[in-house]
Amino acid sequence: DQQVKQNSPSLSVQEGRISILNCDYTNSMFDYFLWYKKYPAEGPTFLISISSIKDKNEDGRFTVFLNKSAKHLSLHIVPSQPGDSAVYFCAASRDSGTYKYIFGTGTRLKVLA
Amino acid sequence: DTGVSQDPRHKITKRGQNVTFRCDPISEHNRLYWYRQTLGQGPEFLTYFQNEAQLEKSRLLSDRFSAERPKGSFSTLEIQRTEQGDSAMYLCASSLVHNEQFFGPGTRLTVL
Numbered sequence: 005d006q007q008v009k010q011n012s013p014s015l016s017v018q019e020g021r022i023s024i025l026n027c028d029y030t031n032s033m034f035d036y037f038l039w040y041k042k043y044p045a046e047g048p049t050f051l052i053s054i055s056s057i058k059d060k061n062e063d064g065r066f067t068v069f070l071n072k073s074a075k076h077l078s079l080h081i082v083p084s085q086p087g088d089s090a091v092y093f094c095a096a097s098r099d100s101g102t103y104k105y106i107f108g109t110g111t112r113l114k115v116l117a
Numbered sequence: 118d119t120g121v122s123q124d125p126r127h128k129i130t131k132r133g134q135n136v137t138f139r140c141d142p143i144s145e146h147n148r149l150y151w152y153r154q155t156l157g158q159g160p161e162f163l164t165y166f167q168n169e170a171q172l173e174k175s176r177l178l179s180d181r182f183s184a185e186r187p188k189g190s191f192s193t194l195e196i197q198r199t200e201q202g203d204s205a206m207y208l209c210a211s212s213l214v215h216n217e218q219f220f221g222p223g224t225r226l227t228v229l
Contacts, residue, residue: 008159049220100215101217102215104165105162107159109158
């Protein structure tokens with residue numbers, strides 16, 4: 005049972021434009037959500053997180069939106085840069101993030117120069 | 118470098134052999150996690166420790182797998198009698214209780 009789903013395995017975006025990565029979850033107990041970026045041959049790197057008490061969190065070029073009623077979150081990257089090309093994983097946790105993380109299958113983002 | 122480190126980075130072994138991986142977390146982190154990642158999948162939780170106590174083990178962790186964190190610092194993950202299905206990237210992460218997890222570079226295991 006895939007509790008966290010990333011339905012788009014890949015996404016290509018022109019440099020300077022907005023990248024939107026989507027994630028859906030099924031477990032209503034999840035209350036903490038994160039995005040990680042992964043380059044080949046490296047471990048995942050934390051990008052940004054959001055608690056379920058918020059619907060938006062922003063950090064520089066990265067913004068995460070949470071729609072609890074739809075059990076959906078998205079990561080917006082504006083403007084996209086070639087260095088953003090990587091695999092992006094959505095993760096969810098409960099108990100304010102103190103529980104284990106459940107990851108999606110990832111979306112490969114390619115930013116075209 | 119004060120991040121999470123893992124050793125070795127790559128391991129090739131023959132089916133039936135035992136392997137052991139090591140993880141050194143960020144020094145002040147009291148939580149340590151092991152995940153496994155296969156091609157096309159996200160990391161899957163295996164087990165985690167708070168200090169030296171192993172608090173949860175996934176059903177993915179068969180009786181051939183054992184993890185330890187003897188002094189609440191580094192951790193080892195041992196796989197006995199390896200099978201080809203064990204081939205994967207084994208990731209270690211550490212955190213403070215209420216903070217995000219920081220991942221190491223992983224150990225890529227290939228079982229021939």
